[in-house]
Amino acid sequence: MIQFERVSKRYPNGREALTNVDFFVGRGELVFITGRSGAGKSTLLKLIALLERPSRGTVSVNGHSIGGLHARHIPAFRRQIGMVFQDHKLLADRPVFDNVALPLVVAGAPLKEIDKRVRAALDQVGLLGKERMLPVELSVGEQQRVGIARAIVGKPPIIVADEPTGNLDPDLALEVMRLFKRFSEVGVTVLVATHDLHVVREFVSREITLSGGQLTAGGADPLPSLVASR
Amino acid sequence: MTPATLVTRHTQALLGALGRLVRAPLATVLTLLVIGLALALPAALGMLVRNAQSATGGFGRAIDMSIYLRSSVPLARARQLAVEARAVHGVASVQVISAAEGLRQLRKYSGFGAALDALPSNPLPNVLRVVPEPRSSAAAALEQLQRTFARWPEVRMVQLDAQWVMRFDAMLAVLHRLVSIAAILFGAGVLAVIGNTIRLEILNRRAEIEVTKLVGGSNAFVRRPFLYTGMIYGLGGALLAWLVLEGAVLDLRAPVAHLAQLYGSAFTLNGLEGRELAALFGGGMALGWLGAWISAHRHLRGIEPRA
Numbered sequence: 380m381i382q383f384e385r386v387s388k389r390y391p392n393g394r395e396a397l398t399n400v401d402f403f404v405g406r407g408e409l410v411f412i413t414g415r416s417g418a419g420k421s422t423l424l425k426l427i428a429l430l431e432r433p434s435r436g437t438v439s440v441n442g443h444s445i446g447g448l449h450a451r452h453i454p455a456f457r458r459q460i461g462m463v464f465q466d467h468k469l470l471a472d473r474p475v476f477d478n479v480a481l482p483l484v485v486a487g488a489p490l491k492e493i494d495k496r497v498r499a500a501l502d503q504v505g506l507l508g509k510e511r512m513l514p515v516e517l518s519v520g521e522q523q524r525v526g527i528a529r530a531i532v533g534k535p536p537i538i539v540a541d542e543p544t545g546n547l548d549p550d551l552a553l554e555v556m557r558l559f560k561r562f563s564e565v566g567v568t569v570l571v572a573t574h575d576l577h578v579v580r581e582f583v584s585r586e587i588t589l590s591g592g593q594l595t596a597g598g599a600d601p602l603p604s605l606v607a608s609r
Numbered sequence: 610m611t612p613a614t615l616v617t618r619h620t621q622a623l624l625g626a627l628g629r630l631v632r633a634p635l636a637t638v639l640t641l642l643v644i645g646l647a648l649a650l651p652a653a654l655g656m657l658v659r660n661a662q663s664a665t666g667g668f669g670r671a672i673d674m675s676i677y678l679r680s681s682v683p684l685a686r687a688r689q690l691a692v693e694a695r696a697v698h699g700v701a702s703v704q705v706i707s708a709a710e711g712l713r714q715l716r717k718y719s720g721f722g723a724a725l726d727a728l729p730s731n732p733l734p735n736v737l738r739v740v741p742e743p744r745s746s747a748a749a750a751l752e753q754l755q756r757t758f759a760r761w762p763e764v765r766m767v768q769l770d771a772q773w774v775m776r777f778d779a780m781l782a783v784l785h786r787l788v789s790i791a792a793i794l795f796g797a798g799v800l801a802v803i804g805n806t807i808r809l810e811i812l813n814r815r816a817e818i819e820v821t822k823l824v825g826g827s828n829a830f831v832r833r834p835f836l837y838t839g840m841i842y843g844l845g846g847a848l849l850a851w852l853v854l855e856g857a858v859l860d861l862r863a864p865v866a867h868l869a870q871l872y873g874s875a876f877t878l879n880g881l882e883g884r885e886l887a888a889l890f891g892g893g894m895a896l897g898w899l900g901a902w903i904s905a906h907r908h909l910r911g912i913e914p915r916a
Binding site: 428430454455456457458462468469470481482484485486487488489490529533 | 614816819820821824828830913914
């Protein structure tokens with residue numbers, strides 16, 4: 380589903396965030412990307428969502444290299460990836476419903492379907508009934524779950540989450556991770572960048588570890604073909 | 610995307626743009642006022658020129674032409690010529706002023722009575738006073754008429770009291786050009802005002818635009834509400850300009866009618882008409898759309914999500 384081949388990323392300021400990273404993630408896998416802050420976790424996720432382009436190497440999503448994707452096709456590509464951010468990136472002046480509906484609205488879904496799917500997504504994250512509230516009226520954990528609802532509402536095959544539990548207490552963090560686990564169980568490929576090792580250890584799941592921009596563990600999947608066909 | 614969905618999207622963009630404008634009434638009204646006045650100026654100038662043009666038709670009744678016959682032409686022949694002159698195309702009426710009548714008027718109005726009495730004989734010729742039809746009182750038509758009469762062998766001289774009509778026509782030509790220049794300059798002004806307003810709006814909503822692009826919103830999707838905002842500004846400005854002009858016309862109608870009456874004309878001031886209204890509203894909307902598009906094109910490209 381997602382493949383990195385000798386990928387390096389050097390930022391214009393000269394900092395090399397990733398160096399020669401190789402890994403493969405199959406369909407329906409839940410993969411944690413761990414490492415200290417500054418290890419390159421965010422950069423790795425940004426490369427998948429085409430928020431950045433690699434300096435060297437190839438990133439492939441769904442079997443296609445995304446390096447040559449024209450700017451015109453990036454919006455359609457991003458609709459296949461649900462993104463969750465540590466700071467939620469919600470629209471503060473819009474109610475929960477509008478925030479969650481945004482990916483469907485930009486994709487041009489019919490209103491009826493939007494209504495149905497937004498409610499379904501909110502139901503999955505346990506926020507049904509809070510559609511008309513503004514993000515500021517919710518707790519931090521609830522806001523994070525609104526962000527997750529927005530990421531899954533379009534039923535994307537891939538979800539990437541950058542420190543989704545960074546602001547949450549351990550119980551809430553676990554709850555959010557269980558949510559991701561559930562998505563992976565229905566075939567969604569989920570990549571979660573986190574430095575919260577306690578939470579990661581609660582799950583029997585693959586862990587890719589980055590250190591100083593280099594992949595130090597979890598890169599070589601022993602049976603990629605098996606995982607891919609699961 | 611189905612056509613029905615597309616219509617829904619556009620309706621949403623339109624309503625969203627309207628909602629935003631309504632939620633910031635003061636800023637919206639100020640912007641509309643600037644655009645409205647900028648549109649009103651060239652429109653007013655155009656209206657003025659058109660009215661002035663139709664007014665000169667009315668002024669025609671105040672224009673006449675004096676045909677001085679040679680001294681050798683007797684009064685009886687002058688009367689025959691008057692009949693012939695009346696048959697000329699573009700002539701409304703002809704009046705014969707005999708030499709004797711001319712002398713009587715001169716004595717009465719000039720104050721040279723005593724001097725005239727000293728003359729051994731009447732030095733004045735018979736004169737035909739020709740009043741052209743109103744539709745022939747344009748400068749070119751009058752000159753044509755003047756040349757026609759000047760060719761008659763009995764005519765010594767044709768005096769046209771229409772110098773001012775020609776000057777007026779030339780003035781109108783200048784004004785016409787001025788209307789075009791004003792339209793271009795103020796149109797550019799409207800473009801700049803709307804472009805800048807949209808630029809500020811885009812900067813204000815930077816976070817929202819970033820998030821929209823993050824979840825896969827295309828440039829067209831992000832741009833759409835701004836284009837509607839621009840068009841609403843243009844249309845609103847045109848509406849305001851129209852109201853301003855209608856008010857001005859209403860206020861000016863009575864004094865202008867009085868002035869025209871003094872010139873013997875039934876002319877009344879007319880507000881914007883069909884084609885002018887279409888130009889005002891169409892132009893306003895087009896300028897709004899264009900200004901917004903240029904601004905959105907320039908500034909939206911710079912906003913890429915940086916998660």
